[in-house]
Amino acid sequence: MGRISIASVTKCFEAGTSVVTALNDVSLDVQDQEIITLVGASGCGKSTLLNLIAGFETPTAGQVLVDGHPIKGPGPDRGVVFQQTALFPWLSVEDNIGFGLTLRANRGKADRQQVVERMLQRTGLLAFRERHPAELSGGMRQRAAIASVLAINPSTLLMDEPFGALDSLTRSIMQDFLLEIWEEQRKTVVLVTHDIDEAIYLADKTVVMTAHPGRIREVIDVNLPRPRRYDMRSESSFIALRDHVTQIVRTEAIKETAVAAVG
Numbered sequence: 001m002g003r004i005s006i007a008s009v010t011k012c013f014e015a016g017t018s019v020v021t022a023l024n025d026v027s028l029d030v031q032d033q034e035i036i037t038l039v040g041a042s043g044c045g046k047s048t049l050l051n052l053i054a055g056f057e058t059p060t061a062g063q064v065l066v067d068g069h070p071i072k073g074p075g076p077d078r079g080v081v082f083q084q085t086a087l088f089p090w091l092s093v094e095d096n097i098g099f100g101l102t103l104r105a106n107r108g109k110a111d112r113q114q115v116v117e118r119m120l121q122r123t124g125l126l127a128f129r130e131r132h133p134a135e136l137s138g139g140m141r142q143r144a145a146i147a148s149v150l151a152i153n154p155s156t157l158l159m160d161e162p163f164g165a166l167d168s169l170t171r172s173i174m175q176d177f178l179l180e181i182w183e184e185q186r187k188t189v190v191l192v193t194h195d196i197d198e199a200i201y202l203a204d205k206t207v208v209m210t211a212h213p214g215r216i217r218e219v220i221d222v223n224l225p226r227p228r229r230y231d232m233r234s235e236s237s238f239i240a241l242r243d244h245v246t247q248i249v250r251t252e253a254i255k256e257t258a259v260a261a262v263g
């Protein structure tokens with residue numbers, strides 16, 4: 001469960017007296033348990049697309065379906081992780097992870113605690129369970145945020161530049177962490193990133209978007225074997241994919257700059 005279908009979606013925003021078309025006639029199918037990464041120039045509509053799937057926004061035209069049903073709003077089947085996902089600063093790591101579960105009436109206290117223990121263990125945060133968010137490193141905070149989303153057991157993870165604020169070493173560790181979770185739990189993942197290596201390393205498919213208005217420029221199949229390993233990045237198949245994606249993203253960004261210069 002976690003099949004997403006974006007069918008001819010256009011999204012416009014009113015900005016003062018003008019209208020911004022953030023997405024124009026976008027169609028994309030994401031299979032259950034697939035990892036899709038979205039790349040493209042700043043402002044091309046990546047977050048807008050993710051927000052539509054999350055149910056935070058509604059399309060101006062077209063439809064977004066999850067498992068064949070139109071999305072009516074946010075739901076526990078879709079967990080969302082942002083670049084700096086908000087944790088409650090006054091709650092401990094443990095209570096942050098358990099918070100979403102307390103809102104779900106069908107969970108008993110013992111059952112809830114079991115899920116929290118598993119998440120603390122899985123994310124390597126057992127020793128930090130009593131700490132508050134301000135007392136954690138950026139990587140730990142992001143692991144706590146991911147744990148709090150995973151605790152609700154969504155079938156889909158929507159991630160908007162989830163590792164964008166981390167240093168490159170922590171970032172690569174977090175990429176492997178996400179892939180390990182995926183190997184274990186096989187969720188559908190849609191992840192936005194500006195990092196092309198990250199986009200390829202994680203994905204089954206990388207979607208490159210055009211700038212203004214956002215459309216899908218190309219969907220690239222990433223046929224690298226799983227489980228992925230860090231050293232794959234130096235293999236020729238990985239380098240060829242990276243060069244290909246970089247070329248398209250660059251071409252689109254240059255076009256955008258030219259349009260902006262003409263005015």
Ligand SMILES: Nc1ncnc2c1ncn2[C@@H]1O[C@H](COP(=O)(O)OP(=O)(O)OP(=O)(O)O)[C@@H](O)[C@H]1O
Pocket residue numbers: 013014015020021022040041042043044045046047048049
């Ligand atoms: N709530 C809003 N009101 C008005 N315009 C908006 C709104 N949200 C997004 N936009 C516009 O829609 C376009 C797409 O924005 P979006 O945030 O989806 O881009 P993005 O690809 O995520 O960019 P970035 O890589 O910088 O995060 C931009 O032109 C943006 O200004």
Ligand SMILES: [Mg+2]
Pocket residue numbers: 046047048160
């Ligand atoms: Mg964005």
